[in-house]
Amino acid sequence: MTSWLLRRLIQALFVVLAMTVIVFLGVNVIGNPVDILISPQADQAERARAIIALGLDRPIWEQYGTFLWSAMQGDLGKSFVFNEPALRLIASRMPATLELAVTAVLLSIVLGIPLGLYAGLRPQSLGGRLIMAGSIFGFSLPTFWVGLMLIMVFAVQLGWLPSTGRGQTETLFGVPWSFLTRDGLAHMVMPATNLALGNIALVLRLTRAGVRETLPMDYIKFARAKGLGPARVLFVHVMKNILIPIVTVIGLEFGSIIAFAVVTESVFAWPGMGKLIIDSINVLDRPVIVAYLMMIVFLFIFINLIVDLLYTVLDPRVRLDSRE
Amino acid sequence: MTHTLQVEGLSTHFDTRAGLVKAVDNVSFHIDRGEVLGLVGESGSGKSVTGFSLLGLVDSPGRIAAGRILFQGGNLVGLPEPELRALRGNRIAMIFQDPMMTLNPVLRIDTQMMETVHAHANVSAAEARTRARDALGQVGIPSPDERLHAYPHQFSGGMRQRVAIAIALLHRPDLIIADEPTTALDVTIQAQILAEVQKLARDNGTALMWITHDLSVVAGLADRIAVMYAGRIVETGSVTAVLDRPMHPYTAGLIGSVPSRNRRGTRLRQIPGMTPSLIDLPEGCAFRTRCPRADAACARDPQDSHPTADRTLRCFHPHLDFEA
Ligand SMILES: Nc1ncnc2c1ncn2[C@@H]1O[C@H](COP(=O)(O)OP(=O)(O)OP(=O)(O)O)[C@@H](O)[C@H]1O
Ligand code: SF4
């Protein structure tokens, strides 16, 4: 167990290192921040001063060295725009994204699993077919389009739900949260649904496929031959088996939801990391972009680790020690 | 005296896209307390479907189309699901064909055993555990207390089948349906398990229905035999009577195809032809296309006859002419 964890951490370290190189180089190729950050009216001297102040005059490998050195001390540079440590900037926007992502994941669990169970148990029924047909929309409609439609119907036409921002927040552990107030919750409904849609479809289909695959197994028939009731058979014997792929996918999707909250946050002007990164890309605020990408890498590695751990809890056949 | 199990004219049909499959067709037999009935037949002859019919566990699109299943005098056909469930694993237990598939891979042995206890007995968890442990000990699993905590994949095939047998024995059922439980195991383990189950059934006065395609297994184990061909029982009788003086041409063919010591050196006779597809069975006797004694009369359905008091036979031209 510990040796497995150690091995995983070393692997993770290499992944992070590789990512720093890729991210740093990638960001230096998209454009020259000097043109954007310094007004065109500025004279040569002013330009030169700004370039030196931002460290943009030194060769790329040196910039990378500095970047890596400070990164190891938790300093990913200051935002050109906000003149604030990039990491702190990201961290301050993270709760907004996290509460949106967690809500979206919860939605895909509480809607996706029951719908998938139903469609799996009654594949021929009208309900089962409708669910499957509906899930195709969840997959194929583009997020931004669904977001705009939601706004048009529920905010513009019906006027039921607010469409921009986080609404009223309440502070908990020194962080403002929307889900603690009625107004904040109302503001979350549309963006969270928008973000969850693809995932509901995914979880639903996985659940249905799992049920269809598990039901004909001998051990299910044996469970019934033992005299167990349908609830016990479904929620223990079937569920415990299909939870393995579902947990894996939900775990991995959680990372993607955070990474791709970009679109939803832009549509609903939700002040999270996604909106911040779009704004930063527009002005080529390199430290923020780098900090954001690094944050996402860390998040994915962390989530993968958790998923692997959960996996071993759910599936007794997987032993951490014997795995490479 | 009422038989423990008396099956009368049982028909189980599968309504498939390709046509109506009469997997079990007008089958009658009975088993008494403490008696072992061997149900013998080639692969696909409907042995398992017969077993599942008794428990009301026929998979869709299958259904019991006709007949009565009298268990201790009461008819199980048409019994509401909760009443059937109260019998399953309690008064009637089943052991499945493939031990590698019968236990749920993600649940511990104690879970799978204790849930069976709790399905039919209102006892404490401690009591359920004690019963589970005792049952494991009874079927010869060493250090049952520790093994309770194991998962199925930590057992060998033979040990898994013992666990399945232990589960079947938990409530001291009146009838055990053993569906080729030793076919997947190697010969020595097969012999051990046969001997043990026979002893357990004798000791508890359990009626045992032993399904197999292997005549040599039945010879050493069963009191009576029922031979099944293409969904029908073609011959029944005591083991000695049927094996020594097979009257039905199919039974005779089966016995001729088994290697035996006192016929060493002679060629094994194979039954010519193939098992017919159950969808388009020939009119009349299903064995007609392969039978050496077939004639025009066999184009009609043969009816049950009773050449001696304890035998039934379904054939127009049986071997009645034995030169002692
Ligand atoms: N779910 C099903 N759908 C359609 N037909 C089925 C189904 N289950 C069984 N059958 C039919 O019933 C017939 C009998 O099957 P069964 O499993 O009882 O055979 P068996 O005698 O147990 O054979 P084996 O020795 O291979 O286990 C099969 O030939 C098959 O055509
Ligand atoms: S009824 Fe005719 S075809 Fe069928 S087994 Fe008897 S002799 Fe053969």
Ligand SMILES: [Mg+2]
């Ligand atoms: Mg079978």
